[in-house]
Amino acid sequence: MGKRISRREFIKRTSLFAGATLAGGTLFESAAFAIAKPVKIGVLPPSHCALSMVHAHLTGTFKKNGVNAEIAYVPDMKVIAQGLINKDLDAGQLIASSFLALNAGVGPYNGHAVPLVTAQFGGTNGGTVVVRNDSSIKGPQDLAGKKIGVHNPLTVQLLIVKTLLKKYNIDPTKDIQTKIMPMSELVGALQRGEIDCFINPEPLATIAKASGAGKDMMLTARIWYKHPCCLVTMRRDLFEKNQEMARSLYLSTLQSGIELNNGASRQGAIEKIHKESTPYSKIPLASLKSAFAVDRSDFDPFPYQSSATVMLGMMMESRALPEGTNIGKMVSDCFLSDFSRKLHTALGHTAPKENTRQEKIASILQDPV
Structure with a gap:
């Protein structure tokens, strides 16, 4: 804080x-x-x-x-x-x-x-991992070495994704970089390439898609349903x-x-x-x-x-x-x-x-x- x-x-x-x-x-x-x-x-x-x-x-x-x-x-x-x-x-x-x-x-x-x-x-549910439309990230296995934007280090969706990454032998403490920024800046940072993806609750993912800034890579509801x-x-x-x-x-x-x-x-x-x-x-x-x-x-x-x-x-x-x-x-x-x-x-x-x-x-x- x-x-x-x-x-x-x-x-x-x-x-x-x-x-x-x-x-x-x-x-x-x-x-x-x-x-x-x-x-x-x-x-x-x-x-x-x-x-x-x-x-x-x-x-x-x-x-x-x-x-x-x-x-x-x-x-x-x-x-x-x-x-x-x-x-x-x-x-x-x-x-x-x-x-x-x-x-x-x-x-x-x-x-x-x-x-x-x-x-x-x-x-419940509501979280989305959003990547750029031209991103090479197709699934969680591609997140190693990537910069992930979130608005809060304690966001539930980030904790869920970190848990998933372990299934792919990705150490979230070493193999990804978490960048904390205001929610209002996540879409712009994605467009400028300052981050490779962001994790956030809705409606930010839908806003990013509507503006052409990004697309869904994964819904957190698919990882932990009704979280x-x-x-x-x-x-x-x-x-x-x-x-x-x-x-x-x-x-x-x-x-x-x-x-x-x-x-x-x-x-x-x-x-x-x-x-x-x-x-x-x-x-x-x-x-x-x-x-x-x-x-x-x-x-x-x-x-x-x-x-x-x-x-x-x-x-x-x-x-x-x-x-x-x-x-x-x-x-x-x-x-x-x-x-x-x-x-x-x-x-x-x-x-x-x-x-x-x-x-x-x-x-x-x-x-x-």
Whole structure:
């Protein structure tokens, strides 16, 4: 994470971004007539993992459930993490592996551990490895010696690809070069030849294809089907102090997540978001629907603890987590699967009976919890 962002700098960054994207230049989109204390939720548009929160706001679901939600559109995932550290944000979208690192206070969050919880996968699948149209890279076996662009060193999709590379006897610590850059610069860097490919969640891959800058080489869903991308995250202290609000917030985002994950209702939901949310409206609707197509980018919301265990194992292998970390305790403390199941039931939706499932990466069954 580097230098810690002050509260004043956090407000400055979100204000500048919001001024460019939100009608009227206000920092937060407020739920009109809500009487409850505002709950500030940070999201990174136009990602698919933000959609359940954005949709719950636009449809009035937060308001209906008594949540005075203020949605902050921010330009970088680091701003959400810093907002949670500083308590400028109460909840938000966070990369699953960043969520785990921030809980543990390791990696870029060394010394800044913040207890967080989640009751929902914000998005599943959604990652793509994109190469130039004239690239000689045809498959993962061709990535040895290549420069790979990513917007965050902890992005789940990078960890997944690194795991796959080992099947091809490629050592991700020595045989590839990872270049970290803002998400907005990845397509340009690919075009200029500064990187050989990039790994990123949608809709960036679809944008690159539409502009002629690149093409799909591989979907991360083909490596680990229904893998989590980002989580709907809340500070543990807020969750414990105001459980009724937390329940109402997750009821709202789960309802939207379930609707988005349903192929029959997804298109209408995307059309509404495209029409009413400025960052998403800047992308052609056809491209947005293509990027968020079923099995390409999904929203299966149940927070499987087995997925968290697999991610922690990958983080440990990538040296992003110290050996000896109590993985079982971290998972049970952070991933509120039982709580999520009760909310699914309250919504009339059938949730998985177990908190774990078989997890396969590159056709290899992972160790059980």
